[in-house]
Amino acid sequence: MFRISRRLDYGVQLMVALANEDKNTPKPTAQLAESLNIPLPFLHQIGHTLMQAGLIKASPGPRGGLRLNQEAEEITLLRISESLEGPICLNSCLSASEECEKYEECSSKHMWSNLQDQIISYLGQVTLASLCEYSLVEEKE
Numbered sequence: 001m002f003r004i005s006r007r008l009d010y011g012v013q014l015m016v017a018l019a020n021e022d023k024n025t026p027k028p029t030a031q032l033a034e035s036l037n038i039p040l041p042f043l044h045q046i047g048h049t050l051m052q053a054g055l056i057k058a059s060p061g062p063r064g065g066l067r068l069n070q071e072a073e074e075i076t077l078l079r080i081s082e083s084l085e086g087p088i089c090l091n092s093c094l095s096a097s098e099e100c101e102k103y104e105e106c107s108s109k110h111m112w113s114n115l116q117d118q119i120i121s122y123l124g125q126v127t128l129a130s131l132c133e134y135s136l137v138e139e140k141e
Helices: 006-019 029-036 040-052 077-085 109-125 128-140
Strands: 056-059 065-068
Touching: 006 029, 006 040, 006 065, 006 077, 006 128, 029 040, 029 065, 040 056, 040 077, 077 109, 077 128
Parallel strands: none
Antiparallel strands: 056 065
């Protein structure tokens, strides 16, 4: 079964929440954790990873918190996904580091490869800004 990890799901929710805030005003992590219903220690882990990837900034102190490090239009779901989970690889035979003795005669490798390419392409086209627009439309309905 294909499943999005909770880490990625929470990471996308966090990024959308930050994109909906004023870019120059840090949002306190405790507030984010409460409003998104994410355990604070897990939010800290996710935030640290996104910070290492250069997607968000952290400001220390009583008025500190998290904020985007780039414009929402420049951040794709692919970057968020790969920052939190590593490269997308649907099957180990599609990884350059894995070898399969049946690779040459495999009847499904092209299907897996095409599916993986489509997922990567789609995630590379969806920006954080477009997710924010979609979430605002949903709120109005």
